[in-house]
Amino acid sequence: MINLRTALITKLTLQSVGNKLREEKNVYAGDLFHLSEKEEEELQPFFITPFKNQSEYYQFTHYTQDINFNVLYTLCKDIFDEDKDFVEFSDKVLDHLLERSNHPQIKKGEVFIALLEGIDVGQESKVKGIGIFKLENKNKFLRFRESDIVEMAIQKGYRLKSSLDKGCVILNVQKESGYLVLTHDDAQVESEYWKKSFLDVDYIKDDAYQTKNYIHLLSDFSQQYILEEKGKKVQTEFIGNCLQVFNENETISQELLEKELLDNYGVTEEFKNYKKEYSETSALQFSEIFDVSTVALNREKRKIKTDIKLDTHIQIKLDINSPESSEDFMEQGYDEEKKMFYYKVYYNSEL
Incomplete structure (x- = not known):
């Protein structure tokens, strides 16, 4: 059983992905995003909760049967095999996501990409993982500010108690085709784009x-x-x-x-x-x-x-x-x- 609760966020980038069909541009990280201890305590459950009860696991695929042609697999392999620059890796992941965001209904959104360490997968040693988390649907909320009077503003943002729109965790656990992959799609409307086009994964045919x-x-x-x-x-x-x-x-x-x-x-x-x-x-x-x-x-x-x-x-x-x-x-x-x-x-x- 995979236990993501033990995962530590050791590297993190925050970016924004557009829609290629609408000619929306990416906004790249430029540098690592540094979390305070309190921010990590709040964000870590938000990232991992959608995956905690998953019983279905996936692995990378490619229509040529050669897994090395899977873009995301090769990018993750570089990170797992060598300590490559994580910001550069995140930029390439974002470019790949933009290339696959070519349907008018696909929304732009903020993207967190995280290097996770200390994940318990039931082995003697804990493993690394790469998390890609996309937020699409902002909600309106009231923000208050007090001075001599109480002021109010209506803003848009995300609730940490709500579910991720889309996400995946790629674990450094070798399977027949690359790594063990967990994936989440809250809307279940654009799963073909996320699961098939961006990730290009299929079920591991286990019990x-x-x-x-x-x-x-x-x-x-x-x-x-x-x-x-x-x-x-x-x-x-x-x-x-x-x-x-x-x-x-x-x-x-x-x-x-x-x-x-x-x-x-x-x-x-x-x-x-x-x-x-x-x-x-x-x-x-x-x-x-x-x-x-x-x-x-x-x-x-x-x-x-x-x-x-x-x-x-x-x-x-x-x-x-x-x-x-x-x-x-x-x-x-x-x-x-x-x-x-x-x-x-x-x-x-x-x-």
């Missing part, structure tokens, strides 16, 4: 990647096939039982999924066909066996909705952690007299 995408696959299968064939109640039970299988097993395999989940619903062959088509369409690579990532599992569980919404303005919320409850204590049927479907729920007492 977290497999856990997340297998749950997406099974959830999508339940929505597209089980819901249509067997109804909302069974679909909800299916995804609940799916998560229970992930909860109760450290390792997931195709054989285990068939035995513990798919065979019980008689959909093994249908799932195999769906998985093949899903993998080809989404360009995802699924392993036949992998270890469950608890962090990724808990994150995906929070995203899954188990509400049954009815056209009579009634909603039934099922507990995703207890799929057996809907099987044992809930019935679905059709009332011939009213010509309506119904759910019958059994209980001992109201809570």
